[in-house]
Amino acid sequence: xxxxxxxxxxxxxxxxxxLAYAAVNEGDRDALAEITALDAVVDFSRSIGPLEGIxxxxxxxxxxxxxxxxxxxxxxxxxxxxxxxPGGEIVVRHHVxxxxxxxxxxxxxxxxxxxxxxxxxxxxTKTTMYQPHGEGLxxxxxxx
Numbered sequence: 001x002x003x004x005x006x007x008x009x010x011x012x013x014x015x016x017x018x019l020a021y022a023a024v025n026e027g028d029r030d031a032l033a034e035i036t037a038l039d040a041v042v043d044f045s046r047s048i049g050p051l052e053g054i055x056x057x058x059x060x061x062x063x064x065x066x067x068x069x070x071x072x073x074x075x076x077x078x079x080x081x082x083x084x085x086p087g088g089e090i091v092v093r094h095h096v097x098x099x100x101x102x103x104x105x106x107x108x109x110x111x112x113x114x115x116x117x118x119x120x121x122x123x124x125t126k127t128t129m130y131q132p133h134g135e136g137l138x139x140x141x142x143x144x
Contacts, residue, residue, distance in 0.1 A: 029062040037123040085140035
């Protein structure tokens with residue numbers, strides 16, 4: 001029986017990315033660890049925010065989530081658009097709603113950002129932030 005394994009894999013990967021968003025939103029480091037490869041990389045070197053940097057390893061990813069909890073009184077990322085690149089990467093545009101813990105600054109918008117998620121064997125191996133969103137699409141061979 002023939003099966004479109006590429007499409008099935010894309011759906012499975014999108015579900016894993018959704019779980020990652022839920023874990024980040026809930027600050028659930030254990031749930032995030034379950035779906036993150038030991039050698040995962042979070043590349044936020046292009047970020048204009050306070051948590052700019054490159055985080056290497058599952059524990060560093062968890063520390064990044066902890067840093068979000070420290071910096072923000074409330075923090076919620078809601079995916080609004082998913083695109084699957086020819087190489088299988090998942091490109092996500094999201095809505096962010098947050099309130100700074102110290103500043104009280106409130107954010108409630110869809111930023112011009114793309115998160116590109118790479119997965120292998122059901123685990124997140126790399127998450128890269130691109131600003132603006134179009135750079136993320138270009139990086140994986142997609143166009144707006």
